[in-house]
Amino acid sequence: MNNDMGYTALISNMQHFSTGDGPGIRSTIFFQGCNLRCPWCHNPEAIPRRPVLLFYKQRCRNCKLCVKACPSGAHGDKEGQHIFVRSRCRLSGKCVLACPSDALRLSGTVKTLKEVLDYLYEDIDFYEASGGGVTLSGGEPMLQADFCAAVAKNCKEKGISVIIDTAGNVDYSEFEKVIPFVDSFYYDLKGASEEDYRGKIGGSLKLTVMNMERLVKDGAEVTARIPIISGYNDSPAYCINLCEILKKAGVKNVHLLPFHRLGSSKYDSLGIYYPYRDTHPPDKEKMDSLLEVFKNDFGTKIEW
Numbered sequence: 001m002n003n004d005m006g007y008t009a010l011i012s013n014m015q016h017f018s019t020g021d022g023p024g025i026r027s028t029i030f031f032q033g034c035n036l037r038c039p040w041c042h043n044p045e046a047i048p049r050r051p052v053l054l055f056y057k058q059r060c061r062n063c064k065l066c067v068k069a070c071p072s073g074a075h076g077d078k079e080g081q082h083i084f085v086r087s088r089c090r091l092s093g094k095c096v097l098a099c100p101s102d103a104l105r106l107s108g109t110v111k112t113l114k115e116v117l118d119y120l121y122e123d124i125d126f127y128e129a130s131g132g133g134v135t136l137s138g139g140e141p142m143l144q145a146d147f148c149a150a151v152a153k154n155c156k157e158k159g160i161s162v163i164i165d166t167a168g169n170v171d172y173s174e175f176e177k178v179i180p181f182v183d184s185f186y187y188d189l190k191g192a193s194e195e196d197y198r199g200k201i202g203g204s205l206k207l208t209v210m211n212m213e214r215l216v217k218d219g220a221e222v223t224a225r226i227p228i229i230s231g232y233n234d235s236p237a238y239c240i241n242l243c244e245i246l247k248k249a250g251v252k253n254v255h256l257l258p259f260h261r262l263g264s265s266k267y268d269s270l271g272i273y274y275p276y277r278d279t280h281p282p283d284k285e286k287m288d289s290l291l292e293v294f295k296n297d298f299g300t301k302i303e304w
Ligand code: SF4
Pocket: 059, 060, 061, 062, 063, 064, 065, 066, 067, 075, 082, 098, 099, 100, 101, 102, 103, 104
């Protein structure tokens, strides 16, 4: 692990007062880059392992300040209207600084360890008062495990609790780097068959489960999180299979996360098609019925 405060990581976003990333008041660091491709992902901007520019067309006031600022001619004017030509974008970020209306955002900026820690320490009083802390999420934070370990070690020294939110598709040696400093893992289980993992999300169920089992055996606190996606895994029969996998892995707590469409505008801002655009979120009745499948064997919760 590198403890040098100038040590860097590629970060998608940093957020104070985040909800849904663990107990209490938390700050969340979203790492840039993921090795899975979940088609329902609500952070698509954090998937590429390189920076990307988001352009929120509906916020654009047509002021053209970005046209002047962009060194590569990616922003232009067509019949008085602002246009953005993504293929010309060289990710200088100069347009983001020039834009007065928050219509542009760069996901994937290089941050030093000091910058990240300074950001996290700003809310230390809130963590203490609320039983909260810090969550390392993404993208896949474990692809930058050395940096995660450095953040978590520094937080631990300050008495700040740290959760890592992972899909677990990395070599176990990456987990060994962070285990000593992390309080808890939020560990996604996204399918019950190798076919679904390989075909739908581009990962490995075998690796996911193997790492989950090893974490539990090594004494880590692991909460399994299952996204419930309408038309994919929202049947009791599918959930029984997920339940069996988690029982075998020795996990004690399961959270169900109903699919939502809040990430939809991000797909538009990236100029990519969102295949779940018309998919309806599961309703309360559906979620309650699926929770029943897990209730006898685990501590359970629905994360609305
Ligand atoms: S600077 Fe922002 S608001 Fe102005 S034209 Fe460019 S994107 Fe639109």
